[in-house]
Amino acid sequence: MKEQVEELFKECLSEATDEDLQIIKQLLEGVQRKCNRENGSIIGGIFAMDREMKDGHLEVSIPITPVTHNSLEIVHGGVTATLVDTAMGTLANMMLPEGYGAVTTNLNVHYLAPGVGEHLTAHAEIVHQGSKTIVVDGKVVNSDGKLVANSTGSFFIFKKKQ
Structure with missing residues (x-):
């Protein structure tokens, strides 16, 4: 190999x-x-993701580079979705007790502006946490603070195998 x-x-x-x-x-x-x-x-x-917890919500940032581009030389929509799903899923998992995990069951992404600039940052905040699911709100902004995407995600909570 x-x-x-x-x-x-x-x-x-x-x-x-x-x-x-x-x-x-x-x-x-x-x-x-x-x-x-x-x-x-x-x-x-x-994607060189960096994350930071701020005031109860999680931020995950990536630089905009040719790796993130589509053929129009803007951030590929799938990269934006991956970024916001990562932020929301990471936050959901951080909220759980030891021995539990959460996986995405539904992801809605509304693209509002092209991904351009130096970096994108996804902001995630818990909307609801139940015993079986967590609902998270996500927003993606570019380096100028312009809203690129608005998202919601549902995450199923499960007990990890020992």
């Missing part, structure tokens, strides 16, 4: 543009962030 990866890496580098090199660098840094446990998932590492 290592030899296949090395060969593919050499092929990619041989004809890479500056943008391609930037993308390769971000992907490798993402793997490194996951290995160093700076992010809990490869997605969090590749």
Whole structure:
């Protein structure tokens, strides 16, 4: 496997543009962030997600780079959805007692403006926490503070296997 990866890496580098090199660098840094446990998932590492708890709600930010772009050179809607789902799901899981987890059962994303600027930040806040589900409100803003997306998510609570 290592030899296949090395060969593919050499092929990619041989004809890479500056943008391609930037993308390769971000992907490798993402793997490194996951290995160093700076992010809990490869997605969090590749998108360079940073999180911060503020006044009872969670913020998760990512830089806008060619890795996040669609063919129109704005943030891909799926990246925006992943960002807000991550923020809402992380907050839902943080609210649970030891031994419990929560997974997304429903995600609604209303896109309001293109993802442009230096970074996107998702804000998540608990709307309702019951014994079986948690409902979370999410908003995504760009680096200028413009609202990019408004979201809600429902999360099913389950007991983790020991």
